[in-house]
Amino acid sequence: MTISYNWLCDYLPVQPTPEQLSVILTRIGLEVESLEKKETVKGSLEGLVIGEVLTTAQHPNADKLKLTTVSIGGAEPLNIVCGAPNVAPGQKVIVATIGTTIYPIEGEPMTMKKAKIRGEESQGMLCAEDEIGLGRGHAGILVLDASLEPGTPARQVFNVSEDYVYEIGLTPNRMDAMSHLGVARDVCAYLNNENNNQDYSAKVPAIPALPKAAVSLPISVSIENTLANPRYAGLSITGVKVGPSPDWLKNRLQTIGVRPISNIVDITNFVLHETGQPLHAFDATAIKGASIVVKNLPQDTPFVTLDEKERKLDAADLIITNGAGEPMAIAGVFGGAHSGVKDDTTSIFLESAAFASASIRPTSFRHGLRTDAATRFEKGVDIAQVPYALQRAAALICELAGGQVASDIVDVYPDPKPKAQVTVSYTYIHRLSGKAYPVTRIHNILVSLGFEILSQTAESLTVAVPYSKPDISLPADIVEEVMRIDGLDNIEIPATISIAPSLSAQPDKERIKEKIADYLAANGFHEIFTNSITNSKYYPEEQQASLVHMLNSLSADLDVMRPSMLESGLESVAHNLNRKNEDLLFFEFGKTYGVSDKGYTEHDHLCLYLTGHKTPEHWQQKPELVDFYYLKGFVINIFAQLGIKGLEWEEATDGGLQPAYTLKAQKKAVAVLGAVSGAKLKRFDVKQAVWYADMDWQRIIKLVGQKSDKFFTEIPKFPAVRRDLALVLDKQVKFAAVAQAAAGVKSPLLQQMNLFDVFESEKLGANKKSYAVSFTFQDAQKTLTDKEIDSVMEKLVNTFTSQLQAEIRK
Incomplete structure (x- = not known):
């Protein structure tokens, strides 16, 4: 909101300086973001006066210069050397006297000094219009009306004015201050509160009698x-x-x-x-x-x-x-x-x-x-x-x-609107503001702002809200009006503050989110925030019915709420790749939106986007491209950070990912991850592989809520024991099947299993491969014996041979 100082002062009963007014506006909640001086003519013709040319004579040392004597209303005329071809006795001209700064249309400002020009003294300058910012004419000096009096300030003759412009950071609810009269009313209310013996009000222009036309034109x-x-x-x-x-x-x-x-x-x-x-x-x-x-x-x-x-x-x-x-x-x-x-x-x-x-x-x-x-x-x-x-x-x-x-x-005006009424207690004003205002001050402020006091008791008052303040409907709004007119900086900060401790809901969603964000950032990821509004053209025709379309979209490219995080993330990836930032690790917490017969839905996600190399190019090692296993490692670690175990893997079908895998916990999908399909990459003009993981953050939070909201356990005092097995299996058997079979043994001693080698050879037999798997056992209460470990290993071997037809390599 832009406010003119001169214009505003037309409505004020008193005129504070521009700086004082700036302080007042900020105190009453109309924060002044900038204060700038504006002039109709640069320099406002300050120091320039009207002069009368008394005599002219040829300069003895220059053919194009003349010696003039000029009266500016003083006792003695000025001697001025002038080069204008049109200077003549009797002219009324503009004179820049010694010490005056002039601001030409082009070039730098210049301050007049006593000087000698070709040996003759000059006590000022006769001005052309371009030399003082009045125009671009430079054919000669500016000749004025002969009736002007010498010594008259030039700014009076040309009605030059200066003003100050305030840029006010207006909050959306303050429509009452979106005008000069509205601001003037607030300033008057502040002045009334500051000087209780005054009754200032904005000077609203009166309407004169209007001339009537001879012929009417009713519409x-x-x-x-x-x-x-x-x-x-x-x-x-x-x-x-x-x-x-x-x-x-x-x-x-x-x-x-x-x-x-x-x-x-x-x-x-x-x-x-x-x-x-x-x-x-x-x-x-x-x-x-x-x-x-x-x-x-x-x-x-x-x-x-x-x-x-x-x-x-x-x-x-x-x-x-x-x-x-x-x-x-x-x-x-x-x-x-x-x-x-x-x-x-x-x-x-x-x-x-x-x-x-x-x-x-x-x-x-x-x-x-x-x-x-x-x-x-x-x-x-x-x-x-x-x-x-x-x-x-x-x-x-x-x-x-x-x-x-x-x-x-x-x-x-078929249905006249009644004024809104609000009742507020003095106790509530004190409690919400933190200041005990005198009742008379509260009344004075509200009346100065145009409120009408309908009724009052020793405990409260009821006011009618002026039509100029349609945002006011609650007691808290009345407290805000009192506080800002009295001055927010007038509220004392107490020496002690009493607060009641509160317990956050469990699990603490923000704490969990912060923990995972810290983990990813520490591993080289950058967090991105992409637009929830996206382009409906990204999605196939059969999906259009489930999209949430914008009613007031300003752009054809931003017309729906995103049903998937992938597309908006790929926009960010493409933006970076186009600027040669080619090694990217991004993560994003965001929402997706949909619509069905049951209404609108929104869902929380955590997504990872990986492309380029794992590490920068270096002389000691060749850079490696990110791959599925690199992405999978981060996903598994995120679940490990949250203490979520018992994960299961399944192959999946996803239009945007090829191949795609689903990760399940407690038989429910909690993540989908894989390589972004070539068709999707082409849609965003991305020319290198991108790996993507989409985690169902809402379901993850529920899983965390089913256990203690603690992300640490005590380090066991007793040692862990490792045993290895080499399993010969059919080639089509995936390690996920091995892990699932091991989980079926359900031994509390088995803490971890890890695939550390895959071997294929004709020596193993046709269509066979070997998995080398390590098993880690541990008991937090005691040291394990060989007998206890052998018992579990025997169960594992039996399970692998019966369910997977595995052979144990000796």
């Missing part, structure tokens, strides 16, 4: 959708002459970054930034049937907007139409190309209305039109201010554009 108004448009007011004005705005109005708008267009448009913009109420002016000749109807039009109705683009209207868009049903404007968002004010417009209909934010926001996003009007309507406007803003703009149009009022004010 009727009807509202078909009163939910989206609770109030609509308008007024006809004839005899207007569209043209440039006066300098003061242009300066006001330019100072806050608004480009002047014409007097009519500039006035509506001025009143918008003055009051916060958006306005729109229609060319009256475009209003067929002398009537305006506010309604919704059929889906895909074509409409050409002010930017000359044809847009297809949505059935939910609220439209301003004429009596013939033709659209003239998208209500509260953007005007039409054929109904707007043009250079030859002589009659207008001025609109001031209140449109519901629930209608404006989707329409604004749907068409990609983020206008000043839409920004204000979507936050809510002061519905009581609608007729005042209309009259204020009409008065300025009559004054600056020669208009005359040609109708009565039409104000359609």
